[in-house]
Amino acid sequence: MLIGIERERRKRDPAVGSAGGLRTHVIAALAGAIAVQFPGVAVLVAGAVFVGALVVVAYWRSHSADPGLTSEITLFTTYLLGAMAPRLPELAAAIGVVMALLLALRSFLRGLVSKALSDREVLDLLLLAAAALVIWPLMPDRSIDRYGVINPQAIWELTLLVLLLNAVGYVALRRFGPTRGLPLAGFFGGFVSSAATIAAMGTRSRTEPTIRRHALAAALLSSVATPLQLLIMLGVINRELFFVWLLPASVKALVAAGSAGCWLHGAGSPSDHVRQTFEGRAFQPLQAFVFSITVTSLLWAAAWLAAQFGSLGAAWGVMLGGFADAHSAIASAATLVRAAELDAATGVLAIFGHWPAIL
Amino acid sequence: MKLLVACATGGRSYAAALAVPLIAMLLVAAALLLSPSWLTAAP
Numbered sequence: 001m002l003i004g005i006e007r008e009r010r011k012r013d014p015a016v017g018s019a020g021g022l023r024t025h026v027i028a029a030l031a032g033a034i035a036v037q038f039p040g041v042a043v044l045v046a047g048a049v050f051v052g053a054l055v056v057v058a059y060w061r062s063h064s065a066d067p068g069l070t071s072e073i074t075l076f077t078t079y080l081l082g083a084m085a086p087r088l089p090e091l092a093a094a095i096g097v098v099m100a101l102l103l104a105l106r107s108f109l110r111g112l113v114s115k116a117l118s119d120r121e122v123l124d125l126l127l128l129a130a131a132a133l134v135i136w137p138l139m140p141d142r143s144i145d146r147y148g149v150i151n152p153q154a155i156w157e158l159t160l161l162v163l164l165l166n167a168v169g170y171v172a173l174r175r176f177g178p179t180r181g182l183p184l185a186g187f188f189g190g191f192v193s194s195a196a197t198i199a200a201m202g203t204r205s206r207t208e209p210t211i212r213r214h215a216l217a218a219a220l221l222s223s224v225a226t227p228l229q230l231l232i233m234l235g236v237i238n239r240e241l242f243f244v245w246l247l248p249a250s251v252k253a254l255v256a257a258g259s260a261g262c263w264l265h266g267a268g269s270p271s272d273h274v275r276q277t278f279e280g281r282a283f284q285p286l287q288a289f290v291f292s293i294t295v296t297s298l299l300w301a302a303a304w305l306a307a308q309f310g311s312l313g314a315a316w317g318v319m320l321g322g323f324a325d326a327h328s329a330i331a332s333a334a335t336l337v338r339a340a341e342l343d344a345a346t347g348v349l350a351i352f353g354h355w356p357a358i359l
Numbered sequence: 360m361k362l363l364v365a366c367a368t369g370g371r372s373y374a375a376a377l378a379v380p381l382i383a384m385l386l387v388a389a390a391l392l393l394s395p396s397w398l399t400a401a402p
Contacts, residue, residue, distance in 0.1 A: 194361065195360050195361050195364050198361050198364050198365050198368075198377070199364045199365075199367075199368045200368075201369070202364065202365050202367070202368030202369025202370075202373050202374075203368045203369065205369040205370075205373050206368065206369050206370055206373070212373070215369070215373075216373065216376050216377065219365070219377055220377065220380055223361075223380075223381065223384065247391050248387070248388040248391040249388070251387050251388065251391060252384045252387060252388050255380060255383055255384045255387055256380060256384060259379075259380035259383075263376075
């Protein structure tokens with residue numbers, strides 16, 4: 001019925017084909033539901049052939065005004081949904097709602113594909129989808145080294161993360177302009193990976209020099225997220241370290257936020273102009289891959305140190321690991337202190353030790 | 360790491376612009392960690 005309502009409203013548009021309205025679609029669905037009640041599939045197939053023939057006639061009558069096939073395919077699918085409904089009512093209802101939504105969003109989707117996205121952006125979107133849905137599941141999810149660090153699927157996940165951060169920054173830039181979009185993307189990107197966000201903003205700064213100050217502010221705002229996350233993680237893992245770090249981490253966040261504000265203050269607001277002319281690449285795949293390989297190498301070196309030199313090596317490993325990933329370094333140090341493998345003072349130092357590293 | 364990444368992706372000027380605030384953050388945090396115990400002690 002939802003599909004029928006949408007089709008009934010759309011019939012007012014003379015440019016759209018009219019393969020049935022509300023009543024036709026409801027009856028087609030009921031016909032499908034009746035057809036499956038008969039034993040065998042003969043009636044169901046006969047009904048499908050009949051509806052298919054009606055669809056062909058409807059298209060033949062209206063194809064000069066509307067060369068599209070949406071109305072005709074919708075009617076046929078409605079018949080199939082009706083046939084599916086008695087056995088799988090939830091699935092049939094869900095597909096019906098999605099179909100009605102797709103039909104109702106016709107103008108929006110057409111505008112998005114033909115005007116809002118360039119060919120380059122569509123290609124990047126497809127690349128990202130392929131990286132996430134095709135390559136990622138094919139990567140073996142097991143460590144191939146003795147320390148359990150080099151995991152092909154984990155390396156690809158990190159690459160995907162950087163690509164995604166790049167894409168989010170790009171979308172934010174297109175949607176909100178550099179004045180608001182990039183700082184927002186930078187701040188939230190910092191919760192995932194500050195270094196990756198800085199890399200993404202660096203690329204953006206180089207390719208679009210007009211928004212360099214906004215990219216710098218965004219990079220600094222990613223460093224606001226890091227101390228906030230440090231406090232959250234310590235609050236959960238180790239309360240003692242949390243209180244030790246409360247003031248230094250808060251001040252660090254304030255310094256980063258203040259510096260970002262300075263860059264934004266002098267940046268002006270070229271948003272409208274830039275937003276209209278900005279059509280670059282959403283991300284740089286090669287840079288993202290190099291970044292993930294570098295991070296994995298550093299984590300492997302940290303694991304090697306920990307394995308070779310025991311507790312002291314673990315502390316140094318945490319520091320070195322901070323080169324690659326501040327979050328894992330913080331979690332490692334706090335966990336080691338809680339497990340009494342490191343004393344609190346060494347834990348504080350280990351966490352502090354990764355800060356020069358992440359500079 | 361951040362400065363290396365910044366230099367590799369955004370160039371030297373981008374990295375230099377980030378260096379000052381990042382180093383300032385580090386120094387401030389160090390000063391507070393090494394400050395008198397009453398300032399940072401756990402309650």
